[in-house]
Amino acid sequence: MGWLVIGLLAWLGGWAINIRLAALPKSRLTGLAIPVIFGLSLVVIWESMVRGFDVSPILLPAPSAISVKFVGSLGILWQDFVQTVVKGALSGYAIGCGSAFALAIVIDRFPFLQRGLLPIGNFVAALPIIGMAPILVMWFGFDWQSKSAVVVVMVFFPMLVNTVEGLRATNMMQRDLMRTYAAGYWQTLLKLRLPAAMPFVFNGLKVTTTLALIGAIVAEFFGSPIKGMGFRISTEVGRLALDMVWAEITVAALAGSAFYGSVAMIEKKVTFWHPSQRG
Amino acid sequence: MIQRLWQRVAPVLSMVAALIVLWYGAAIWLNTHWAEDKAQRAGVTLTTAALIADTWSQEKPKLPAPHQVAHEIWKTTALKKITSKRSLIHHSKITLSSTLLGFALGTVLGITLAVGIVYNRTMDMSVMPWVIASQTIPILAVAPMIIVVLNAVGISGLLPKAIISMYLSFFPVVVGMVKGLRSPDHMQLDQMRTWNAGGGQTLWYLRLPASMPYLFTSLKIAMAASLVGAVVGELPTGAVAGLGARLLAGSYYGQTIQIWSALIMAAMLAALLVGLIGVLQRITLKHMGMA
Numbered sequence: 001m002g003w004l005v006i007g008l009l010a011w012l013g014g015w016a017i018n019i020r021l022a023a024l025p026k027s028r029l030t031g032l033a034i035p036v037i038f039g040l041s042l043v044v045i046w047e048s049m050v051r052g053f054d055v056s057p058i059l060l061p062a063p064s065a066i067s068v069k070f071v072g073s074l075g076i077l078w079q080d081f082v083q084t085v086v087k088g089a090l091s092g093y094a095i096g097c098g099s100a101f102a103l104a105i106v107i108d109r110f111p112f113l114q115r116g117l118l119p120i121g122n123f124v125a126a127l128p129i130i131g132m133a134p135i136l137v138m139w140f141g142f143d144w145q146s147k148s149a150v151v152v153v154m155v156f157f158p159m160l161v162n163t164v165e166g167l168r169a170t171n172m173m174q175r176d177l178m179r180t181y182a183a184g185y186w187q188t189l190l191k192l193r194l195p196a197a198m199p200f201v202f203n204g205l206k207v208t209t210t211l212a213l214i215g216a217i218v219a220e221f222f223g224s225p226i227k228g229m230g231f232r233i234s235t236e237v238g239r240l241a242l243d244m245v246w247a248e249i250t251v252a253a254l255a256g257s258a259f260y261g262s263v264a265m266i267e268k269k270v271t272f273w274h275p276s277q278r279g
Numbered sequence: 280m281i282q283r284l285w286q287r288v289a290p291v292l293s294m295v296a297a298l299i300v301l302w303y304g305a306a307i308w309l310n311t312h313w314a315e316d317k318a319q320r321a322g323v324t325l326t327t328a329a330l331i332a333d334t335w336s337q338e339k340p341k342l343p344a345p346h347q348v349a350h351e352i353w354k355t356t357a358l359k360k361i362t363s364k365r366s367l368i369h370h371s372k373i374t375l376s377s378t379l380l381g382f383a384l385g386t387v388l389g390i391t392l393a394v395g396i397v398y399n400r401t402m403d404m405s406v407m408p409w410v411i412a413s414q415t416i417p418i419l420a421v422a423p424m425i426i427v428v429l430n431a432v433g434i435s436g437l438l439p440k441a442i443i444s445m446y447l448s449f450f451p452v453v454v455g456m457v458k459g460l461r462s463p464d465h466m467q468l469d470q471m472r473t474w475n476a477g478g479g480q481t482l483w484y485l486r487l488p489a490s491m492p493y494l495f496t497s498l499k500i501a502m503a504a505s506l507v508g509a510v511v512g513e514l515p516t517g518a519v520a521g522l523g524a525r526l527l528a529g530s531y532y533g534q535t536i537q538i539w540s541a542l543i544m545a546a547m548l549a550a551l552l553v554g555l556i557g558v559l560q561r562i563t564l565k566h567m568g569m570a
Contacts, residue, residue, distance in 0.1 A: 015401070018401050019401045021404075022400045022403075022404050022405075023400075030404070031404065034404040034405045035404070035405055035407075035409060037405070038405035059428055060428070113294075115287065115290035115291070116294035117294055120291065120295070120298075123550065127503070127549050127550075128503075128506055128507045128510050128542075128546070128549060130419065130507055130510070130511060131510060131522075131523075131541070131545055132542070134527070134530030134538055135530075135535065135539070135542075137530070138341070138530065138533070138535070139309075139341065210414055214418075214419045217419070218419050218511060221423070222530050233421070233424065234423055237423050237424050237427050240427075242424065245421075249421055249424075253412075253416045257412060
């Protein structure tokens with residue numbers, strides 16, 4: 001009973017503080033503090049609900065139990081992280097985004113390819129590509145190469161569509177100006193069109209960060225060596241060791257946020273001129 | 280008219296044709312090894328023509344040729360009874376129902392959150408960052424746990440899969456709807472104020488109609504995401520039923536043709552559902568005078 005009261009208090013208290021803070025003029029501090037307080041009160045509510053209702057750890061472990069498990073198995077978590085994120089997701093992300101970017105520039109050069117490939121690209125971007133995972137695992141084996149291949153296929157089309165759209169972002173006036181400067185194709189591309197495409201390119205890069213992680217983890221469900229986050233999740237679920245599963249989820253969430261955050265930070269540096277970054 | 284249509288369709292068709300040619304070529308390349316192996320053990324040498332014919336008609340090829348997949352789909356849809364467990368239509372129906380349920384739940388949740396975010400400053404500042412953060416968690420990776428845990432509580436069948444679909448589909452709806460509900464400019468909002476319209480009336484007569492184009496765009500993304508959620512949600516249930524189960528069963532037994540046919544079926548389902556929303560979008564926007 002006591003725990004339930006604490007949970008209720010955390011909820012009301014957190015919400016009250018946030019209402020106060022939200023009424024203050026918007027600043028960097030309130031923009032950071034409010035979501036943090038909201039998140040913290042959620043964790044406290046979770047903890048007290050689990051303790052108050054005596055929820056079995058097989059169903060939902062408490063945050064405290066998860067953090068204990070997390071600290072206790074740092075070695076395994078690190079090994080899984082390297083296998084899945086560094087070897088699988090990052091390599092596939094680099095190959096997939098790089099080749100999609102290159103192909104987008106080629107497509108942009110030839111209007112026929114553009115009219116033919118873009119509808120197909122849009123179509124494929126909406127497909128359940130993750131279903132390719134079992135096939136690619138069959139082709140490339142159980143180790144990280146197949147995970148990397150799944151990631152390549154998953155990030156390729158969103159990236160392609162975004163980049164092609166970005167290359168079209170310049171208007172007639174700007175291109176005419178380049179022509180009056182007697183700029184050739186490559187100069188126009190490097191000096192005008194690629195910089196103008198950057199907001200779209202980064203949109204693609206950001207969207208695909210989560211896809212890359214998902215691809216690498218889900219591909220491990222179809223076969224993997226005895227390490228990796230997807231492997232760990234599926235085997236620990238089988239053993240009903242949910243605290244370990246949640247520890248892996250924490251790693252995945254941290255990795256995903258850090259990945260997304262670092263791309264967003266590069267974006268801020270590169271596209272500082274764009275209205276959405278100046279606000 | 281026809282010529283303009285042709286101008287749009289011709290490049291796409293030629294690309295599709297090129298892809299199919301490429302697919303046949305890849306099938307030869309990937310399946311040659313096995314064909315030669317087989318021939319060697321049988322003690323015969325294959326002519327090039329026989330080799331190619333063999334690569335396009337193996338039982339468990341590395342990459343099945345398009346006609347093999349088409350044949351498998353035809354065999355498992357048209358020639359099987361719908362109630363049969365081998366019928367792809369049966370499996371598609373199961374996947375479709377959890378997709379649609381998850382999509383409906385996700386849309387309702389997304390619109391509710393968006394309205395709350397637009398009308399409540401506290402909610403905007405505390406919930407919105409977490410909505411974005413929630414998507415950096417690879418939920419698909421957590422899907423097996425959700426399914427297993429909900430099963431342990433006694434919830435099984437459609438709902439666990441639908442919950443995963445919901446989690447994937449609510450995000451695009453929230454983001455799109457927040458943008459859409461905020462799209463009316465100051466002039467229009469001031470006009471509502473001069474008419475002495477309350478919050479509810481502004482929402483109903485101005486903000487919601489203004490958000491329709493945004494809503495439909497997000498719904499298309501949400502539908503595709505929802506289908507992915509349903510397919511992945513079917514993996515950990517032990518390959519019982521649904522397109523995801525077909526994928527898993529196929530990968531266990533090396534039935535590549537079965538994997539590809541389930542994959543193509545899922546693709547057709549996605550195209551159909553997204554296309555349906557596109558039609559709805561055109562009708563609605565035309566009716567509202569926006570398209």
